[in-house]
Amino acid sequence: MTQLLTPGDGPGPPTGAEAAGSPLQTVAPGDVFAALDTSPRGLGAADAVTRRDRYGPNELPRAGRRGVWRQLAAQFTDLFAIVLLVASAITFLAYVLQQPPDAGTFRLAVAILAVVVLNASIGFAQEYSAERTAQSLQAMVPHTCRVLRDGERREVPARELVPGDVVVLEAGDAVSADCRLVEAHEVSVNNAALTGESDAVGRTGDAEAAGPLLEARNCVFMGTDVVAGTAKAVVFATGPATEFGRIFRLASAAPGQKTPLQLQVASMARRVAGVALAIGAALFAVRVPTGQPFVETFVFALGVMVALVPEGLPATLSVSLAIGVRRMARRHALVKKLLAVEALGSTTVVCTDKTGTLTQAEMTVTQVWAGGASHPVSGVGYAPVGEVTDPLAVRELLRAAALCSNARLVPPLAADQSGSRAGHRSWRVLGDTTEGALLVAAEKAGIDPAAEEDAAPRVAENPFDSVRKMMSTVHRSRDSGTYHAYVKGAPQELLARCTGIDWKGERRALTDELRAEVVAANDELASQGLRVLAAAWRPVSGSDVTQDEAESGLTLLGLLGMLDPPRPEVSAAVDACRQAGIRIVMVTGDHPLTAEAVARRVDIVRQAAPTVVTGASLDSMDDDALDGLLAGPAELLLCRVSPEHKMRVVTAFQRRGEVVAVTGDGANDAPALKHADIGVAMGASGTDVAREAAVMVLLDDSFASIATAVRLGRSVYQNIRKFLIYLFSHNIAELVPILAATFVGFPLVPITAVQILAIDLGSDVLPALALGAEPPEPDVMDRPPRSRRERLFSAGVMGRILFLGGIQALGVCVVFFWHIHAAGIPYSRFTEDDAVYREAITMVQAGIVVSQFFNALAVRTERQSVFRIGLLSNPWLLAAGCFGLGLMAAISYLPALQAVFHTAPLAAADWAVLAGFGALLLAAEETRKWWLRSHRPGARKGAGR
Template identity: 35%
Template structure:
């Protein structure tokens, strides 16, 4: 609202006056009017913190102890008159700062672009119809519908509220949900926390349902005003980065100790202190992977963008790598493994009569009404009346529906039977309602029926049986036979259908019912029958499950459906064999009473969980974690939030997920598809591989330089490279190539390998063997060449010139050794990463140019070499390739064969 509007006391106005001022009625705003108000008031969003500017990022690159050392070296060079060295160090600092700032600037921009993809949506009434719009498009006067699990999208004045409880802790700090009353009329000075007839942007609907008019959007909401006085807090560093930082610190300490020892030895040989200082600084900076955190950010940012293309939005950057590490995926059935397009396929009475329904979701014009018996007609009536979905017929004959998938399927069934909810409500006005909640397991409505009251109930059969004392049959109502009803349900469930029971009743009197009194009165009803609904599998779901099995990942299906239904779907997916059973929520509850060991025994090998509540997902997740599994779990409801938060990786449904579920998750699926989870696992594994490739390249090249200097110093030779040459080597070899490795595509076998052990360090035995081998070979061969040239009478400067060229060749060869830990360089697709190829050629080309540039020849102390010398040095550099190929063959013989089935605890 405008500033003048924001000062109005909306909580004090009677509802008619409120609607008059906002010029909005029961049909909501028109689309045209909403567009006009959006242009007038602006979008319903808070200003996002602007990413830091390039200049700030540039200056931040100089905040590092190693950079301080280099700056000191540059200052010393200036003081002693070595202006060429000081200039070169300054250029290196400048280039490193520019490269780092550009990478970080791009990462911030990528994160900003991803935030734009994470659009929240709200249900509103516009043009008299219920539609979903982006919350940013809400305007004052919009009529918003709220249900449990929703995040309130704007400040609202309530028009209707049923059992509404709102968690306003984000705004007021009040830990307990607040019960709201749409009929309350507050006084002028009522504090925000006591305005019972309002809901505020950012708060959470803990229970109940409501309609409300938008009274303020964006910065004019209470949350918006609060945001103006708050500063954005710095993000906590992700665990992966913390592990890398700890590793880098340990490596730094070791290298600095080595450098200090070399400095002491050189001092003992009367080497000039300035040369020792400059060399120690250059060696430390070249050997320590100071660019590793930024390289990791680049790897994860690239993985994030790749995941977006595969329908996965990353909310937390480190989740890119985490998803690739999971050993167990707990997946919802409905909408994730299936299409979430429920269709009523069959109606059955409790005495066994079954009536198949047409399978098409679009109602053909000539489809005859379903009137096979009075029981079926009553089932259709309950299905339409006890319903919260919306169904509208379009001009082309198609239907457009919104709301819960089950309710949509029931409305379509009634429509095909020749009845609409609007017609039935006109004949039987709604008097009271119990909304469906997972903990209840049923929904009920009370309607006027002349002088009587009509009760309509739908829900799980086991929930309705205690409410009923009779059942409908083709021969009229008869005493309830629980066993026959259960047997009929089992027959329907055997086909993989989701089964919903229907009941009705007639009451005398005109008593007004609250929700509590209504629930207590639900007795002596008639069980009408059952509706079987099918939700076909997504076509790619079975293949995705097979891919997980091949990758050693155990997929568990979590559903609230009947065990027979769950097992039927699981067998179709290949999740369960003929002898495998399902663990039910009841069994889990009994195990919880026994203790953690009993729960772990149930979950150790179970892959199908049926009739489990959202709260029991948390029990399953914690049990699997106790067994050492790395768990990813999917969810969409407010009650899924604890499991999403507790899992190693929480995956929320982007289409049907509640706002609370989305905010609790690390990843969002834009298509709610299990295959997208599997795609995310593959991309996560690729990201983890690329992290290891970058680490190996940076550490191994640094190790080679340390080995070279240790050997030269130990044997009393001159320093093999000057400080400026070391800095040049570090710049040429460790910038473009590491970015190229970050862009590496998958090797093609990511989903044929078992998950890495959850507690495995990045620097595992395989990495250690590869680094030691690389460092010894490159450093050792470099030392041998340097020593041999000196023995042949070459000058120190000429030997250093050849050695510098050899080290550049070594590290350009090492880039290609870094592309895979398990595949030979001769098996790799050479042109699959053109940026890496171009970067390597550019690095080599820059060094060649420096050998012919008069300025760089003077600064670096280099000069051109002949073709024969080039060939000899290249032959020596290729020995590094042969050494790594030999190590690969040895490691392959020792390693166990590939695991092509899911892992077991």
């Protein structure tokens, strides 16, 4: 721990919890005020202002976001963008050097620049929109809190709290800063957001021995909730200096990880750019010695380079990923970074939290035992929806439990109107979550707790304490004027104070046989992983009855078993992930027995004895031992872990080559969420720190959305491969005619760079996007995860590119040279303005566009016939192809576009020839698929797999 700054020290927020050289938790309650330079009356108004100026506001710093202009500028740092920017600049320079200047060179330079701007605009629009959608309010810190200022209780904005403030806490309050308790009356705190444990933890104002600050029972921390009792506490740390702030800084320092697709696209860009530059340079070196003009030859080589660079790929990739983002958003999964969509498809390990991720984070009564019979209770969570089997038989038990409770159920509308926690659209509990579960069970049995309290108002209370492990209340009946004590607590303790038992509506003496039956029922409920409470009652003489009298000679009413229920959809999601070859490891701050019970309910654990490792055991392991642990049994539970442990586990998995997704909702999960390949935060129940660190937010907090996201992510990767085959195959058709013309001595290019850009952006992007919107294949979740080392351009993908591209190249070369030779003019007499030459290059451009229409249909499947899935099953693809054909017709027939592209009108016979070559391509691909199905039935499915 570090020294707490007090007034008089240097500026800056406090960074620890020591006072006068001693840990603050060891200081006696009466000495805390002096240690923090305050008083029981709190700070004065002037002193509070001075400290606020010194320490700053009590809020966590917003994560730094790049400005709009920086985000836009980042779009121009893509390697393809850099190559094209350089090409555009060189082309402008060539235009200036030409004598006389060639308008075609100028148009080429402008076209290349326009391509870069268009790609950057699309990419920026998609990412900016996703980030804007993902921004959330800082809801973990409440807006106001109660403090003592000059001895008076006041409500002040939480951001104005300063060290030395005396705060007043009650059940239902959220803690606004790190505080040392000086008074505590039966206080319990839910630390789930900070430690991952959903159970309420008792707190005291007494001094304690030195130890870890988070384990100090006389301290409460920012971001946690008071679930029971009242207290006074003195603030010792605010904002970034709190434990919550420490985790926030840890998460901020964790470096972001590049996704597999980012790495592969970057590698592909480097290789394609290198090949394009090499071929362009080689052609320039070949043509210059032949006497061709230097500048024109350079522009020719530049055109070849442009032909090889897939100009439309960045835009296509961004928009295709955005389609995946929108699909996931419809499934309640918000993806903040486009590339994370694909990375989900390669996930091999999911490290999942328990509370709020696999479970509801809402205690629920599921079994009621009374009179020798068990009564199941349906429904989960705090919404009083469900029913109790045979409610009349357990009415008195549930009525007593509800009366002996201090919690309060708050409906959704009341929660929103109160303003205390804006954005809560579900039932919630003010007070102890266990008592809240009892109230919900009572309402399911048709009991109105408020009406029962009105009919029998409370006149005395003996609060729960950890020694006797029970609580009792005394009530006076308005009708009869009689007094009754109701008691609830641990079954073993309560049973020892009972002399009778309510057995099917009548009181019986609690014999040894009946006592043994109660013990057996308790053991049965406990073996199911349930937390068990017992409830009892007795008549008393009046409101001044002593605690011993109220809690002795009791009549046992029955037992109540409750749990933090798993989400109902989790088991199916776990099975889907297991079927997809994804390993699920529970990483939680909770108790091992609780974690194992939940893991069994959701099928994460199926074996009799899974491997359970605690954080303390992880501390004793070196990296080699940890690697051995993670490489061992599939069913692994990591319990009682800290944020540092989670980060270490994620790093160890990544060191083994795994693609790791981490789920969580608490601030304690944030470092691991950011460090993982895919951080998945809960949107409804999660903290802002967790949502900020994650790249994906589950808006409905449903773990099942992870399985859906993996399915969509795998589909995105498959679709990316489809449109890569589609895009790169026609690059071959653009390059081969140029190379052929060079080597046969034809002085002009068969297709110009401006025509190539028109194909790449005008005729290819929309069909590629339609391919990116193909639905997932039925067996996509039956395949193992893709290896991190698997290349985007595998041998299978390259084979299809060469096969389809070769057919297209052959077709356009035939139509070009056939048209040139049919004119009967020597090569040397052709000029750019020659009508035959313009018709020939128009044939080449139209031939590529037509063949790509058929190519788009061909690449939709790897093995299955496109006729089997239906030519009309993707109407967007047909519409995009027709748009490309229409654009090509406009370039061929409209005079304005003829002037730009140097094209000429084509005859109907020309279109028929081109359509014949396109049909030949589709027939060849269908033949290949038929051969693959017939001769390699066991081959792995999927492009390049």
